[in-house]
Amino acid sequence: MSFPSIAQPELGAEGRRQGGAAATVADTVSLAERFQQDSERQERSRRRGRIALNLLGVALFLLAWEAIPHVFEWINPALFPPPSKVLEAAIPLIRSGELFGHIGMSLLRAISGFVIALVLGISVGVLTARIPLLQYVSEPVLHGFRSVPSLAVVPLAVLWFGIGEAPKVALIAWGAFFPIWITTFIGVRDTNVVYLRSAASLGAGRLQQLFLVVLPAALPFILAGVRQALAVSLVVLVAAELSGSTQGIAYMMSLGHQLFQVEIMFIGLVLLGVFGFLADRLFLLVTRKLFPWYHTVS
Incomplete structure (x- = not known):
């Protein structure tokens, strides 16, 4: 059953x-x-x-x-040549490879000076913001030098370093250093104290607070300074190459001025504008890849 x-x-x-x-x-x-x-x-x-x-x-x-x-x-078309004339003047320089030599040398100088400014600017900005004694001692000097235009340092750089590559890289680093330093300093200094106390209550040490709390909180300020420093590097590059150079975009423009070849000068202007735009786009691309959560204004 x-x-x-x-x-x-x-x-x-x-x-x-x-x-x-x-x-x-x-x-x-x-x-x-x-x-x-x-x-x-x-x-x-x-x-x-x-x-x-x-x-x-x-x-x-x-x-x-x-x-x-x-x-x-x-x-006067001779003083304001149209793009067709500028391109016509650029073709022989491209075929001979001379234009690429000028471009390569200018990029090498700009990148070298910018990297030096990036390392020094972030380091000094963090130190001066985190160590009050260092901030108060260096404040008048750094803010005083920040007000000195980079062009005013050109004669001294040539006098001290000669007409080689050192003064050009030093001038670019000088101009790009201050935007990175001041924005890093402000970002680190203004980190919310609540974040620091919360990290300390969880057992984070000073170094952990710096790398896990302070720098991420200051990142928008640092990136803004880096972006501004990219543009400043190209501006100072022109002044640096005009201080006794035999190669580079600004030297090519100066040579065109001496020979009254306005098309050559316009080639340099176009290249500087293109490099500025590409550097800014590259910065945005790298920022999105490294920090996908951070949205910067394009």
Whole structure:
């Protein structure tokens, strides 16, 4: 004689509940994946639209530049050459490789000076913000030198270091140091004390607080200074190369001025503008890769 089982319907109901929960989780995961894919698709679409608008802006600028000497007859094309003339003057320099030599030397100087400024600026900014005695001792000197234009140091740099590569790199490092230092100093100094006390209550030492709390909190300030220093490096590069140089973009522009070849001078101006834009875009790309949670203004 067999008896009906009472547990089987209960187990069946439990199994159905588990299956329903698993289906709900799967639906949630699928919805999250679709949301992520839609977000990435929209971001790619915005990026393509932005690139298209950037290219359109460049094209409109070149068209206006080309048309100005033809529309306004009082403008002398020899003093304001259109892009076609500038490109015509650049082709022989490209074929001979001379232009790439000037570009390479200028980039080497700018990168060397910027790296030195980056290391010194962040180091001095952290030290002066974290050590009050060092801050009070160095404050009048650093703020005083920060007000001295980089161009005013050119004669002294040539006198001290000669006309080699040392004064050029030193001038670029001088100009790029102060934006990085002052923003690092402000960011580290203004770190919320609540963060430090919370880290200390969890057992974090001074070094752990510095690397895990202070520097991440000061990161927006530091990145702003680094971005500004990139532009300053190119500005000081021109002054540095004009102080006795035989190669470089600014030297090429100076040579064009002496030979009254205005097209050569415009080539240098265009290159400096392109390098400034590319350096800024590269900075934003590296920032997004290293700090995906940080969104900077483009």
